[in-house]
Amino acid sequence: QVQLQQSGPGLVKPSQTLSLTCAISGDSVSSNSAAWNWIRQSPSRGLEWLGRTYYRSKWDNDYAESVKSRISINPDTSKNQFSLHLNYVTPEDTAVYYCARESSGLDYWGQGTLVTVSS
Amino acid sequence: SYELTQPPSVSVSPGQTASITCSGDKLGDKYACWFQQKPGQSPVLVICQDGKRPSGIPERFSGSNSGNTATLTISGTQAMDEADYYCQVWDSSTVVFGGGTKLTVL
Numbered sequence: 083q084v085q086l087q088q089s090g091p092g093l094v095k096p097s098q099t100l101s102l103t104c105a106i107s108g109d110s111v112s113s114n115s116a117a118w119n120w121i122r123q124s125p126s127r128g129l130e131w132l133g134r135t136y137y138r139s140k141w142d143n144d145y146a147e148s149v150k151s152r153i154s155i156n157p158d159t160s161k162n163q164f165s166l167h168l169n170y171v172t173p174e175d176t177a178v179y180y181c182a183r184e185s186s187g188l189d190y191w192g193q194g195t196l197v198t199v200s201s
Numbered sequence: 202s203y204e205l206t207q208p209p210s211v212s213v214s215p216g217q218t219a220s221i222t223c224s225g226d227k228l229g230d231k232y233a234c235w236f237q238q239k240p241g242q243s244p245v246l247v248i249c250q251d252g253k254r255p256s257g258i259p260e261r262f263s264g265s266n267s268g269n270t271a272t273l274t275i276s277g278t279q280a281m282d283e284a285d286y287y288c289q290v291w292d293s294s295t296v297v298f299g300g301g302t303k304l305t306v307l
Contacts, residue, residue: 119296129244129287131296144294147202180243187234187249188289188296194243 084108086181086192093198094175100168100199104181104192111157111164112137117184120155120166123194124177134184135164171199203292205299212305219275221302223288226269231290233271235264238285238301247286248273280306 090102104118111118117136123129133145135155145153152169168175176199181192206224213219223233234249246255248264261276275282283306288299 121296128300129289129298131298134296146295184296186253186255187246188236188244189246189249189255191243191245 084183084190086183086190088179088181088192088195090195090197092196093200094171095201096172096199097170100166100171100175100179100197102166102179102181102195102197103163104165105161105163106183107162109183111135111162112159113185114138115185118155118157118164119182119184119188121180121182121188122175122177123180126174127177130177132166132168136184173199175199203290203295203297205288205290205297207286207288207299207302209300210303210305212307213275213278215280215306216277219278219282219304219306221273221275221286221288221304223271223273223299224269225271225290228269228271228290229267231266231292233264233266234289235262235271235273236287236289237282238287244287275304278304278306282306 085107087105094100117134119134120132133155154167157164178194182188183190232250236244237247238244247258247262252264263274265272285301287301
């Protein structure tokens with residue numbers, strides 16, 4: 083059974099970096115048949131895909147155009163986890179952030195983390 | 202960018218069939234998935250690749266996709282099916298979600 087456990091701060095100041103981690107159990111971040119995603123949800127933007135990291139002979143990433151200039155998603159093979167870093171946040175980045183495995187669809191999700199951007 | 206359109210709300214009586222639509226340009230050429238989300242919970246995948254149900258999803262959930270419309274059908278709707286439902290597709294290398302439909306069982 084795959085489980086995704088999210089961790090990270092719930093409050094970030096404007097212009098700073100939002101950082102979250104998703105720890106994986108029951109699968110490997112280095113799997114050749116899965117990708118590891120970050121998705122956020124807010125009342126104004128609904129569900130919004132942010133990006134993914136995956137391993138297919140080498141590591142690669144895909145990012146949403148809306149955040150491409152300030153996002154990075156990184157694997158950590160030593161801890162079997164992956165992280166989200168979103169730079170220069172504004173109040174519009176306030177949302178519930180989810181990590182999710184993409185294998186047979188987005189089939190496993192983390193518990194969600196409410197991140198508020200406020201001074 | 203690719204857009205998916207869902208009706209904001211759908212109502213159904215218990216035991217009846219609920220149909221939730223998702224529209225997009227040539228949507229039938231893409232794989233569509235559906236998620237159920239209850240208040241305070243993470244989304245749950247209920248249908249993917251147009252019609253496949255993940256393990257543990259009741260048989261009353263089914264999906265179809267043709268032309269410009271994908272449809273999630275819930276047969277014999279139960280009170281526990283009241284939730285928000287989201288469609289999702291892949292467009293190039295990105296993931297796109299619909300705006301969501303609130304299903305009310307009354």
